[in-house]
Amino acid sequence: MTYEAAYGRNTAATDPAAPYYRPRRLRRTPALRRFAAETRVGPANLVQPLFLREGLSEPREIPSMPGVFQHTRDTLRKAAAEAVANGVGGLILFGIPEHKDPTGTGAVDPDGILQVALRDVVAEVGDSTVIIGDINLDEYTDHGHTGVLDANGDVDNDASIELYARAAVVQADAGAQIVAPSGMMDGQVRRIREALDRAGHQSVAILGYSAKYASHFYGPFRDAVESTLRGDRKGYQQFPGNIRESLLEVSLDVAEGADLVMVKPALAYLDIVRLIADHVQVPVAAYQVSGEYSMVEAAAAKGWIDRDQVVRESLASIHRAGATQIITYWASEFAQSLDR
Ligand code: PBG
Numbered sequence: 523m524t525y526e527a528a529y530g531r532n533t534a535a536t537d538p539a540a541p542y543y544r545p546r547r548l549r550r551t552p553a554l555r556r557f558a559a560e561t562r563v564g565p566a567n568l569v570q571p572l573f574l575r576e577g578l579s580e581p582r583e584i585p586s587m588p589g590v591f592q593h594t595r596d597t598l599r600k601a602a603a604e605a606v607a608n609g610v611g612g613l614i615l616f617g618i619p620e621h622k623d624p625t626g627t628g629a630v631d632p633d634g635i636l637q638v639a640l641r642d643v644v645a646e647v648g649d650s651t652v653i654i655g656d657i658n659l660d661e662y663t664d665h666g667h668t669g670v671l672d673a674n675g676d677v678d679n680d681a682s683i684e685l686y687a688r689a690a691v692v693q694a695d696a697g698a699q700i701v702a703p704s705g706m707m708d709g710q711v712r713r714i715r716e717a718l719d720r721a722g723h724q725s726v727a728i729l730g731y732s733a734k735y736a737s738h739f740y741g742p743f744r745d746a747v748e749s750t751l752r753g754d755r756k757g758y759q760q761f762p763g764n765i766r767e768s769l770l771e772v773s774l775d776v777a778e779g780a781d782l783v784m785v786k787p788a789l790a791y792l793d794i795v796r797l798i799a800d801h802v803q804v805p806v807a808a809y810q811v812s813g814e815y816s817m818v819e820a821a822a823a824k825g826w827i828d829r830d831q832v833v834r835e836s837l838a839s840i841h842r843a844g845a846t847q848i849i850t851y852w853a854s855e856f857a858q859s860l861d862r
Contacts, residue, residue, distance in 0.1 A: 556861075560842075561838070561841055561842045562838075562841075562861055563837045563838055563840075563841040563848070563860060564860050564861060565608065565609035565610060565611065565857035565858070565860050566609070566610075566611035567611055567837075567841060567846060567847060567848055568610050568611055568612075568837070568847075568848055568850060568852075568853035568856065568857050568860075569610065569611060569612040569613065569614050569652075569654065569807075569847055569848065569849040569850070569853055570601075570605045570610050570612070570613050570614070570850075570851075570853035570854045570857075571613075571614045571615075571616060571849060571850075571851060571853075572593060572598060572601055572602060572605075572613055572614070572615055572616070572639070572643075573590075573591070573592045573593060573615075573616045573617075573618060573746055573747070574592075574593050574594075574595065574598045574615065574616070574617050574618070574635055574636070574638065574639035574642075575592035575593065575594070575618040575635075576617070576618060576619050576620040576628075576635040576638075577620040578592060578593070578594045579594065580594065581593050581594055581597040584742065584745050584746045585745060586741070586742035586745045586746075586812075586816055587742045587745065587746060587812055587815060587816055587819070587851065588816075588819050588823070589819065589851075589855075590746065590815070590851050592618060592746070595638065595639075595642055598639060598642060598643065599642055599643065599645075599646040601854070602642075602643045602646050602647050603646055603647060604854060605651070605853065605854035605857070606647045606650050606651045608854050608855070608857040608858040609857045609858060609860075610651060610853045610854055610857045611651065611652060611847065612651055612652035612653070612654055612700075612847070613643060613647075613651055613652070613653055613654065614654040614655075614656055614702065614849055615636060615639045615640060615643060615653070615654065615655055615656065615698075616636065616639075616656050616661060616746075616747060617634060617635035617636030617637075617638070617639055617661060618635065618661055618746075618747050618748055619634065619635050619661065619662055620635075622661075622662055622663055622664040622750065623662070623663070623664055624663060624664055624665065624670070624671070625659075625663070625670050625685070626659035626660075626661075626662030626663040626670070626685065627662065628661075628662040629657075629658070629659050629661075629662045629685065629689045630685055630688040630689050630692060631692070632692045632695065632696075634662075634692065636655060636656075636693065636696075637692050637693060637695070637696040638696075640653065640655055640693060640696035640697050640698050641696045641697060643697075644696070644697035649699070652699055652700060653697060653698055653699050653700070654698060654699070654700040654701070654702050654729060655693035655696075655698035655700075655701050655702065656702050656704055657686050657689045657690055657693065657701050657702060657703040657704065657705070657710075657714070658686075658703070658704045658705045659682065659685060659686075659689075659705065660705075660747070660749060660751070661747040661748075661749070664750060665750065665751070665752055666744075666749045666750045666751030666752060667751065667753075667755075668682070668704070668705035668706070668707070668755070668758065669681070669682025669683075669685070669705055669707060669758075670682055670685065676757065677707070677757065677758055679707045679708055679709070680709075682705060682707050682710075683707050683708075683709055683710045683713040683714075684713070686703055686705060686707065686710050686713065686714055687713045687714050687716070687717035688717070689701075690703070690714040690717055690718055690723075690726075691717050691718065691721045691723065694718055694721065694723040694726040695721075695723075698726065699726060699727065700726065700727045700728070700729050700781075700782075701714065701718070701726060701727075701728055701729070702728070702729040702730070702731060702784070703728070703730060703731060704731035704734065704786075705731075705758070706731070706734050706755075706758040706759050706760075707758065708774075709778070710778075711728055711730050711774075711775045711778035711779055711780045712778035712779060714728060715728060715778065715779035727781040727782065728779060728780050728781050728782075729780070729781065729782040729783075729784060729807060729847075730772075730775035730780035730782070730783045730784060731784045731786055731809070732768075732771045732772045732774075732775040732780065732783040732784055732785070732798075733760065733767075733768035733771050733772055733783070733784070733785045733786070733791075733794055733798060734759050734760065734771075734784070734785075734786045735759055735760045735761070735762050735786065735787065735791060736754065736755050736756045736759035736760060736761065736762070737759070737762065737786075737787050737790075737811070737813075738813065739787045739790065739811050739812070739813030739814055740787075740811055740812060740813060741812065741813050741816075742812035742813055742815070742816045743811065743812035743813075745812075746812065762790075765793070765794065765797065768785070768794050768797065768798060769797065769798070769801060772798050772801070772802055773802075776802055776803075776804055780804065781804060781805075782804055782805045782806070782807055782847065783798065783802060783804055783805075783806055783807070784806070784807040784808065784809060784847075784849075785798055785806065785807070785808045785809070785845070786808065786809035786811060787809060787810070787811040787813070787814060788808040788809060788810040788811070788814065788836075788840045788845065788848070789810065789814050789836060789839070789840065791808075792839065792840065792843040793843075795808050795840065795843040795844050795845050796843045796844050798844070799843070799844025799845070800844070805846045805847060806844055806845050806846060806847075807845055807846065807847035807848070807849065808840050808843075808845035808847075808848055808849070809848075809849040809850075810836065810837075810840060810848060810849065810850040810851070810852075812851070814836070815850070815851040815852070818832050818833060818836070833852050833856055834856065834860075837850065837852070837856065837860075
């Protein structure tokens with residue numbers, strides 16, 4: 523029904539053709555726009571990924587991700603403290619070992635590089651922010667897959683989740699408040715929950731990378747973690763054309779004990795974010811991945827887009843689609859300029 527059909531013409535206006543209803547009234551001033559905002563992303567919604575590279579004496583900028591660094595232990599602590607001062611809601615830590623091997627030993631070693639990172643960051647920032655550990659083997663394996671391989675060279679699901687369970691326990695021992703399995707192995711959340719509970723870590727939460735697509739937007743991340751991946755991840759990550767499969771993955775993760783679920787990547791998958799947000803009761807996170815970051819940085823470097831405005835708009839869009847927690851390489855920088 524049109525407005526006119528419902529309420530009649532605007533008889534008070536001098537021009538009878540003048541619109542009666544004017545949505546622009548609420549967009550007129552910054553105060554009105556702020557007042558009328560339906561959703562607003564704040565610093566607590568943002569999670570900053572940080573990388574610690576074993577054996578580094580100077581921080582190393584990731585070539586395909588200008589402004590993002592592989593840190594030394596020292597600069598990691600500084601970056602964590604700065605992100606917290608800027609108000610981020612959380613930090614997600616990744617470790618890059620000096621040596622990779624077929625079974626990703628560093629991931630389950632109590633003194634592995636990620637466990638070192640977790641202890642250092644906990645010592646630096648305490649519980650003033652939420653500290654998350656990424657559980658996966660791909661940074662640690664010499665073949666670059668997210669699990670161990672069977673005799674045929676396929677990723678062995680059940681053997682891999684045993685290692686994820688051990689990784690979860692050493693990360694929790696090192697102070698992670700949330701662990702985030704990102705390997706897309708079946709049953710991983712349940713196996714991790716069992717192992718955490720048996721080790722006395724009932725209070726450590728699980729953030730499932732539940733709907734994780736086999737995406738080429740992860741390209742620059744391979745650079746970040748010096749991935750040596752042979753082949754691809756299509757045998758375990760989701761096909762980009764699938765929709766309902768995400769609901770299945772998320773339902774399984776929630777049933778297995780996930781406290782939060784994630785959709786990844788973010789911007790090209792906002793329909794999935796909205797779908798999941800409408801269907802589950804746990805918080806929904808989204809990962810604005812490396813390729814999303816690099817595309818904006820590259821276009822901005824050429825002067826083709828307004829970097830700050832595009833970043834803000836992308837964060838607002840991911841939040842609007844239904845993601846409460848947004849993992850983004852811009853978290854620390856942008857947290858300070860968002861409304862608190
Ligand atoms: C797995 C992991 C990946 C990312 C986060 N965790 C790589 C992958 O699954 O291929 C990608 C993040 C990004 O692209 O920013 N350790």
